[in-house]
Amino acid sequence: MNSGKNVRFRIHRRENPSAPPRWEEFEVSYYPGMNVIGALMEIQKNPATADGKPTTPPAWEANCLEEVCGSCTMVINGAVRQACSALVVNLSQPIELRPMSKFPNLRDLKVDRSRMFEGLKKVGAWVPLDGTHALGAGPKVSPETQQKAYALSRCMTCGCCLEACPQYHSRSQFIGAAAISQVRLFNLHPSGAMNAGERLEALMGPGGVSNCGNAQNCVKVCPKEIPLTTSIGEVEWQVTQHAIKKLLGF
Amino acid sequence: MSSSFNNTAPGFLVRNEFWLKRLHSLSGILPIGAYVVFHFFQNSYAQHGPERYNEVVHALQGIPYRFILELGVIALPILYHALYGFAILRWGAPNVRAYPYLANWRYVFQRLTGVVALAYIVFHVYRTTMQDYLYGREVNFQLMAIDLSQPWIFLCYAIGIVCVAYHFGNGLWSFLITWGITRGERAQRVSSLICLGIFVSMAVWGIHILTRFI
Known part of the structure; x- marks a missing residue:
């Protein structure tokens, strides 16, 4: 994948634990070595959906960024894994991000473990x-x-x-x-x-x-x-x- | 932070789940599994013809303490295994679509074959033993031959036997882990192959017996 090419995301959103879930699509510009956390950070810089509508930046948790802390665990394209070690280049698009389903969902991709x-x-x-x-x-x-x-x-x-x-x-x-x-x-x-x-x-x-x-x-x-x-x-x-x-x- | 734990006083099933689960696991092998093997063996006399088969059945029907044995060694263990099986069924949330691994499919099949096997056993006992207890009809080769000559009954028996064989074979694999006998990855893989062999042999054996009645 070349730098500057757009990467499409479909992200699970939820305002608070009692709010209904919804989906939003995002597009970010690819850079070499981009992982899912990197893409989420790009979205955070300019929180707007793929069709240009301003929105809140998706909330997620991350800490070590080297797959030893476990905090960025989420369901990526249907498989549970860490977002830090999920390289965009290896994922089919749109990349679907969901929070883990077995724990209470606090907001967007954050869960209470x-x-x-x-x-x-x-x-x-x-x-x-x-x-x-x-x-x-x-x-x-x-x-x-x-x-x-x-x-x-x-x-x-x-x-x-x-x-x-x-x-x-x-x-x-x-x-x-x-x-x-x-x-x-x-x-x-x-x-x-x-x-x-x-x-x-x-x-x-x-x-x-x-x-x-x-x-x-x-x-x-x-x-x-x-x-x-x-x-x-x-x-x-x-x-x-x-x-x-x-x-x-x- | 609120956790997902249910803090209400746990019921009988939850409080005693360790022993109930171990009893469920054990009952599947002893006496139920052992009885299934014996039952297959005894019915294999069908290949020696109606007379010899009827002799064996007649001898078994005349054993001492027959009712107590049928109740204590066969009926009650199966009843317990089935009832607790339904409780286990309720606590599972299959996810083979998201995680289509072989062992995960076997987890689903174990539950599915358990339900089918139970339906089959109820049907089978009604068509045989209960005919004797309810209507005083003699259970013998002829009774089996008449039943099995009807294609739909033969099909029910064949499906039932395959499900019983799977549930026993895969259940044995699971039993070995539940009691901590097979622990390592290799031990569990080898035992799964042996148990696959037991499943296939039991299924073939059972269907072979069926064909000896027609």
Whole structure:
């Protein structure tokens, strides 16, 4: 694609959470290497629709611009992904931008992903090491475990896995693949493992791991290539063991 | 910020969903899946002719505790599996149009074949066992032969058997993940091939049995 050529966008608009959604078309002048965020910034400079009508600039979220923060996640031409790593040259036009459908839409392309954070809080996705005294060095972690943990630690809570999941929606309480994978990560850590039971207990409750329907879209859409279905299988095994122990009372 | 969580007191189904789901998963294999295999095997006697088939059926009808076994090992597990299956159906929002991956299609087929298999089982039990319980009609080779000689019934049976075979094969794949037995990507891929083999074999076996009655 040549510089100066026009790129057409079709963007989902919504004034506020209770306003009805509508669509607007935009045209921006292409420059080499343009990504969807770049195009949105061009629109922001001159907020007018393709037929010249002045409008408000579409609202979106972005932060790192290098696919590690997850904040610019949206549905681009029907597929959930980050807008920063979506190069205009690779997309068919008009490029359709929608907010993720599984989270409350605040405005235009912005969503409220609090439910993901609530999920992480629910399972205790951290290593609790609070205290006023020095605890000394933690237990050693084998390189093999480090490798496994590294893959899982790349999760940026972007929400792609949940947007693509047929079991995750406003009528279900499912916690989703991201939080389940974080349980695997923190149960893998020697200090984090001290609270493994609490995390498994949370996943045995309402909206827990048993909500998974094995559609396995999560692992296909994960931009960080996290082995989410392996995490689900692994956590299912931990939960199985935990449940049997609980049932028999040991 | 308001979250999407429903903060009203969760109902029985939600509070106990872990155990209910695991029971649903287990019941599909034991006793239901095991019974389906046994049922196919026992009906394979059709290839030894009407007399031998009737002998086997007659012997089975005369087993001790027949009613309790039919109720406890077959009817109640299927009833539970079906009822909880409908609950699972209600909690799903299929999205194969946006995400047309193979596993996502299998997720849809698992639900679809479950519904068809249930309709077929109700129909099949009505045409066989219930004929005995309701009208005192003897269930034997001849009864099956008369039914299966009607093309529409044969077609219903064939569709029903293919759906049962799929639901069992794919359900076994899903069972292995649900209990955390197959975890890695490779293990799940290999088990999906084995389960595909089970689906195809069961479907072919079932239809072969049908053809032995006509």
